[in-house]
Amino acid sequence: MKFLNFIGIDMSRNWFDAHLLKSESSSRGVHEQFSNDKKGFRAFKKWLSKNKVNSLKQSLICMEHTGVYTVPLCRYLNSIKAIYTLIAGYEIKYSSGTRRGKTDKVDAKRIARYAFEKQDVIRMYDLPSPAIRSLRTLLSLRSRLMKATHAFKVSNQELQKFEKLEVMTVLDKASKSVIESIDNQQIEVKSAIKQLLKAHPSMQHNYELLLTVPGIGEIIALYLIVQTQNFVSFRKSRKFATFCGIAPFEESSGEDQALSAHVSHLANKKMKALLTNGAYSAIQHYPEFKAYFEKQIKKGKKEFSVINAIKNKMIHRAFAVINRGTKYMDNFAYKPAGL
Numbered sequence: 001m002k003f004l005n006f007i008g009i010d011m012s013r014n015w016f017d018a019h020l021l022k023s024e025s026s027s028r029g030v031h032e033q034f035s036n037d038k039k040g041f042r043a044f045k046k047w048l049s050k051n052k053v054n055s056l057k058q059s060l061i062c063m064e065h066t067g068v069y070t071v072p073l074c075r076y077l078n079s080i081k082a083i084y085t086l087i088a089g090y091e092i093k094y095s096s097g098t099r100r101g102k103t104d105k106v107d108a109k110r111i112a113r114y115a116f117e118k119q120d121v122i123r124m125y126d127l128p129s130p131a132i133r134s135l136r137t138l139l140s141l142r143s144r145l146m147k148a149t150h151a152f153k154v155s156n157q158e159l160q161k162f163e164k165l166e167v168m169t170v171l172d173k174a175s176k177s178v179i180e181s182i183d184n185q186q187i188e189v190k191s192a193i194k195q196l197l198k199a200h201p202s203m204q205h206n207y208e209l210l211l212t213v214p215g216i217g218e219i220i221a222l223y224l225i226v227q228t229q230n231f232v233s234f235r236k237s238r239k240f241a242t243f244c245g246i247a248p249f250e251e252s253s254g255e256d257q258a259l260s261a262h263v264s265h266l267a268n269k270k271m272k273a274l275l276t277n278g279a280y281s282a283i284q285h286y287p288e289f290k291a292y293f294e295k296q297i298k299k300g301k302k303e304f305s306v307i308n309a310i311k312n313k314m315i316h317r318a319f320a321v322i323n324r325g326t327k328y329m330d331n332f333a334y335k336p337a338g339l
Contacts, residue, residue: 003083007115010064011063021116031108032044056080062084064087064111129229142190145185145186152175209321215282224271
């Protein structure tokens with residue numbers, strides 16, 4: 001689909017900068033700033049009309065993905081049936097060439113230029129359902145609560161070496177009370193997640209399927225549902241592995257010897273870390289993965305390379321059970337050595 005208008009938006013908490021490019025005059029454009037609220041959204045739409053953007057179906061709105069700051073505008077754009085997309089910041093950055101200067105106005109122009117140049121390959125954005133957004137929020141809250149608990153425990157352990165006994169008694173008592181309160185809140189969050197899944201059968205069904213895959217526990221399964229929008233935004237395991245930064249890519253140049261395949265540092269770090277934990281867990285609890293790990297290490301493979309391979313196996317199997325709609329079947333017949 002060919003577009004006539006390209007609107008780049010640089011979003012922040014309280015306002016957003018918009019830059020409009022037209023295909024017939026892509027070297028020039030107009031800029032305006034709006035408040036990040038309903039009043040600003042209406043003003044934005046009037047501004048488009050004033051600049052002769054008569055058809056939203058022929059206009060591509062492109063924003064850098066800045067988390068929750070973009071959600072209100074995305075909802076508004078959905079309501080007026082606008083065509084828009086959210087792009088990761090690093091993707092826009094690496095496509096812009098040498099950058100000189102950085103302001104919200106300049107960034108909005110760069111995003112509009114990106115939309116113009118990439119219009120044939122850009123994938124339109126689907127706003128996650130309310131259920132997915134709620135699950136993401138609950139998982140984010142759980143993560144903050146866990147960090148708070150860890151901070152109190154570590155702080156007390158460090159202070160024990162330097163503070164007097166009477167001071168540590170007060171600190172321990174206060175910390176114990178706070179940690180107990182946080183633990184209760186974590187229980188409430190877990191209950192809320194359980195109720196959310198129960199209210200949405202498709203999410204509950206996929207969650208139960210994922211738990212049958214070796215190495216995938218409750219938290220990894222929940223994050224997989226969030227990051228794939230319940231396996232709607234990602235259909236193929238390879239693309240999701242790339243998103244997580246675990247898909248290996250080869251490199252070669254001219255007559256130089258090709259380097260061994262390696263993963264990219266451009267990744268969803270949270271998902272990658274969770275999968276790493278899951279891979280080590282799989283080695284400890286599943287004979288198949290333990291045998292595979294030991295075999296590859298004996299061959300001289302590096303540990304991080306073998307762990308990455310296990311992470312890929314987990315992702316491919318996760319997508320397989322979702323696509324089939326059936327539980328994972330473990331056909332690995334493990335026999336101890338000597339039998």
